[in-house]
Amino acid sequence: MMTDAKWIDIGPVEQLPAMGARTLPVQGGQEIAIFRTATGSIHALANKCPHKAGPLSQGIVHDTNVTCPLHNWRISLLTGEALGEDKGCVPVIPVKIDAGRIYIERAAALAGVV
Ligand code: FES
Numbered sequence: 001m002m003t004d005a006k007w008i009d010i011g012p013v014e015q016l017p018a019m020g021a022r023t024l025p026v027q028g029g030q031e032i033a034i035f036r037t038a039t040g041s042i043h044a045l046a047n048k049c050p051h052k053a054g055p056l057s058q059g060i061v062h063d064t065n066v067t068c069p070l071h072n073w074r075i076s077l078l079t080g081e082a083l084g085e086d087k088g089c090v091p092v093i094p095v096k097i098d099a100g101r102i103y104i105e106r107a108a109a110l111a112g113v114v
Helices: 106-110
Strands: 007-012 021-025 031-036 042-046 060-062 065-067 074-076 095-098 101-105
Antiparallel strands (some): 007 101
């Protein structure tokens, strides 16, 4: 299970502070932003706002959303969709937690921006 080719181990959950984010460059793919919410859930999105490609990893996490640092669009960490009046969607990368470590789905991580 731990060496499942379907999933990439990106490290322990504790590396991410609550309401924090980090980025992960994936060879051959896009830069990915990993987020941890206040309640401890972990989410991964392409690190590109659907508006003008702002770095979502530098945004503010609140509930299960992140606010883009450039023009304040709110993006759902669950669906990648822009919220409110704004329209757009960023790819979501499936995440699982196993024995305190974070895994992201390999195929989605390497897929590049759709
Ligand atoms: S680039 Fe994210 S809101 Fe404009």
